[in-house]
Amino acid sequence: MSLTARAERGAVHLGALAVGAAGPAVVIGGAGADARWISLRDHHGRLPAAGAVAEARAQWAGPVLVEPFSSADLPELVAAGADGVLVGAAWMQDFQLVRAVARLGLPVVVQRGPAATLEEWLAVADYCVAEGNDQVVFCETGSRVRADSGEAAGVVLDLALMRAARERSGRPVLACLGDDPALAAAAVAAGADGLLLAPHAAPEAVAAAQEAARIVGAVARREDPASVLAARGAVDRVDAALAVLLERRVELAGTIQRLKPVGGFAGRDMDRERRLVAEMARRAPTLGEAGLAPIMNAVIEAGLRLAEERRASGRG
Numbered sequence: 001m002s003l004t005a006r007a008e009r010g011a012v013h014l015g016a017l018a019v020g021a022a023g024p025a026v027v028i029g030g031a032g033a034d035a036r037w038i039s040l041r042d043h044h045g046r047l048p049a050a051g052a053v054a055e056a057r058a059q060w061a062g063p064v065l066v067e068p069f070s071s072a073d074l075p076e077l078v079a080a081g082a083d084g085v086l087v088g089a090a091w092m093q094d095f096q097l098v099r100a101v102a103r104l105g106l107p108v109v110v111q112r113g114p115a116a117t118l119e120e121w122l123a124v125a126d127y128c129v130a131e132g133n134d135q136v137v138f139c140e141t142g143s144r145v146r147a148d149s150g151e152a153a154g155v156v157l158d159l160a161l162m163r164a165a166r167e168r169s170g171r172p173v174l175a176c177l178g179d180d181p182a183l184a185a186a187a188v189a190a191g192a193d194g195l196l197l198a199p200h201a202a203p204e205a206v207a208a209a210q211e212a213a214r215i216v217g218a219v220a221r222r223e224d225p226a227s228v229l230a231a232r233g234a235v236d237r238v239d240a241a242l243a244v245l246l247e248r249r250v251e252l253a254g255t256i257q258r259l260k261p262v263g264g265f266a267g268r269d270m271d272r273e274r275r276l277v278a279e280m281a282r283r284a285p286t287l288g289e290a291g292l293a294p295i296m297n298a299v300i301e302a303g304l305r306l307a308e309e310r311r312a313s314g315r316g
C-alpha cells in the first residue's frame with residue numbers, strides 16, 4: 001500500500017482552512033495553530049456558546065471550531081460565526097445531537113467514542129449526509145485500555161483505525177493528541193490530515209506538532225496545489241525536510257572525514273560519489289543521475305569544506 005493515502009471526497013473547509021485531500025496536514029489547537037477550538041463540554045454547559053465564540057473571535061481571525069455541551073448550544077453557534085462543530089467522543093452515538101449538528105450546515109468533526117468500532121464511527125457520517133451535510137471529518141481520540149489488573153491504564157490512540165477510516169470513507173481524518181505532540185510525526189505518517197491538540201495547548205506543543213507535520217508531511221503526503229501560493233507553501237515544506245536532512249548529512253560526512261585515514265578533499269572517493277548518485281537516482285528518476293550529479297557534488301563539497309574548516313580551527 002502506498003505511503004500517500006488517496007483522498008476521494010476532497011477537502012473539508014473550516015473557514016479558509018482546507019483539511020484533507022491534497023493539502024498539507026493542519027494543526028488545530030491553541031495559540032499559533034492553523035485553527036482554534038473551544039470545548040463547551042469542558043465547562044459543563046456553564047459557558048454560553050455565543051460568548052465563548054465571540055471571545056475567541058476577538059483574539060483570532062482564523063477558523064474556530066466549537067464542541068457543544070448539548071443541543072441547546074447549537075442555535076447560537078451559526079450566529080456567533082463558528083466555522084465548524086466538533087462532536088466530542090462522549091457524544092458520538094447521541095444521534096439526535098449528531099443530526100442537529102449536521103443540520104447547522106457547518107463542517108462536522110466527529111470524534112470516535114473510546115469503545116466505538118470503525119463501522120459505528122463511519123456510520124455517524126451517514127447521519128450527517130442524511131441531513132444534507134457532507135462536510136464530515138473524523139477525529140481519532142483513542143480507546144480506553146485496561147491493565148491486567150482490570151484498572152484503567154489510559155487511552156491509546158489507534159492510528160490503524162484512523163487510517164482505515166480515511167481509506168474507507170475518503171474523508172479527512174485528524175488525530176487527537178491532547179497536550180502532548182510526541183505522536184504528531186507518527187500520526188501524519190499514518191495518514192492524518194491534521195492534528196487536534198488541546199484548546200489551550202502550550203505554544204511549544206503547537207510549534208512541535210506543526211514542525212513534525214511539516215517535515216513528515218513533506219515525505220508522506222503528496223500535495224496537489226492549484227495556485228502559486230499553495231505550491232510555494234508545499235515547496236517550503238519540502239525545503240524544510242531537505243534542510244533537516246542536509247544538516248544531518250553534513251554532520252555524518254564530517255564524521256567520515258574524521259574516521260578516514262585521509263579525510264577532506266585529499267581523501268575524496270569519486271567512485272563512492274558516483275555510486276551514491278546512481279542509488280539516489282532510483283528514488284529521483286525525474287532528475288536522474290545527470291540531474292543529481294551536480295547537486296550532490298555541491299552538497300559533498302560543502303560538507304568537505306566545513307570538515308576542513310572545523311579541523312583547521314580545532315573543532316573536529
Ligand SMILES: O=C(O)C(=O)C[C@]1(C(=O)O)C=C[C@@H](O)C=C1
Pocket residue numbers: 253256257260267268269270272273300303304
Ligand atoms: O564516503 C566517504 O568516503 C566520504 O568521505 C563521504 C563523502 C560524502 O559526503 O558522501 C565525501 C567525500 C567522498 O568523496 C565521498 C563521499
